[in-house]
């Protein structure tokens with residue numbers, strides 16, 4: 518079956534739930550045993566729950582994976598994956614990435630002996646040198662948040678495997694609708710389902726999908742042992758959101774690309790960072806490994822922080838807020854909002870400067886969105 522059909526049906530069997538077309542919310546902590554030493558398919562909701570099972574099966578099938586896991590948040594998913602490693606193991610991480618992942622690696626895992634080394638994963642020679650020193654995994658984000666740089670998933674996964682390291686990809690920005698990392702050799706896909714997968718800004722959630730049975734066993738064990746799983750109500754909402762994932766992604770993609778093209782011509786805009794533009798230095802890679810560009814991108818305004826703040830305060834349809842991937846358009850200032858926990862020196866080195874603005878373009882009318890930005894730029 519194809520993506521749109523799987524998004525509506527995968528993992529969902531009305532026959533198992535009194536014919537209920539929507540998988541019900543199994544709001545129960547525990548399940549009755551059939552007799553002594555004879556549990557049913559579920560015994561306790563931390564270990565497994567029918568609503569979560571439906572979501573996990575659906576997530577696995579959309580990512581072309583054998584095994585899916587649903588977590589309480591994207592960070593719970595990341596934490597569970599990182600707990601697979603031992604003290605003394607290194608994780609090689611792309612040098613520009615989501616600030617919450619950076620904080621988790623630096624403020625939680627480093628003093629447990631799991632050390633992140635930051636490498637520009639666009640530079641295969643640099644990655645090869647680091648892999649030779651030994652590493653448990655390479656952690657990839659593509660596109661990166663918020664600079665929209667890309668990593669060649671196939672090349673990085675192949676190089677990681679040559680040195681016995683796992684390749685892990687955070688696929689939050691594109692969702693499986695536009696990018697399937699497991700097909701390109703990546704071992705573990707991670708998501709914040711809070712974003713496009715749920716798509717309605719009403720849940721925080723996370724996911725992991727893998728193909729390898731031994732990896733799945735380890736992640737399932739950790740999910741249960743650490744209790745990082747998602748609750749049934751959130752699983753229900755994410756399952757409902759997924760049904761329209763394909764339609765939403767098409768609309769996000771169309772609106773964002775149209776706005777990026779217009780902004781590129783605007784005299785008050787210094788640069789637009791969007792992999793769908795010919796001006797993006799990795800546009801060719803984008804067309805090769807992604808089937809669309811998603812709805813999130815960044816741009817630099819002329820006039821530095823002052824002009825950026827005027828724009829952020831001047832919009833009316835865009836909402837000034839963190840997060841991305843919902844049906845409504847959001848706008849934010851990475852330096853003072855999503856990336857405020859990263860030291861100023863590191864931000865500057867990465868190129869996350871005060872003139873940078875990130876937008877998550879929603880599914881409203883594209884002309885209304887552009888008029889909103891143009892109006893705010895006029896007043897800026």
Ligand SMILES: Cc1ncc(COP(=O)(O)O)c(C=O)c1O
Pocket residue numbers: 590591592593615617658662687689690708709710711721722723840
């Ligand atoms: C790329 C990326 N990964 C992971 C996360 C963390 O997800 P959550 O907020 O659901 O814990 C985020 C959140 O913004 C994100 O943008």
